[in-house]
Amino acid sequence: MNEQICAHLSAIKSITQAAEAVCEECIGQGTTWLHLRTCQTCQKTLCCDSSSEQHMSHHCRSTGHPVVISSEPGERWLYCYVDDQMAGY
């Protein structure tokens, strides 16, 4: 694990978990997802980069929200899209 975590990751003081384990944009489009991520800026839960629609990636690029967590059960990590950096919690 990288000891030098970026300012976005070190600014996260508490973790917001997914309210619902679904990608709301996939549900709207009728597409399916692989894994879910939850935005730590606005608490939106969207699908990961391995999913065909990559909604979280689009969300972070269009809004500038930098940090997401994995919403998968048992996974405890944060990811910063700006710095392409992960951290455990």
Ligand SMILES: [Zn+2]
């Ligand atoms: Zn960062």
Ligand SMILES: [Zn+2]
């Ligand atoms: Zn999606």
Ligand SMILES: [Zn+2]
């Ligand atoms: Zn967001």
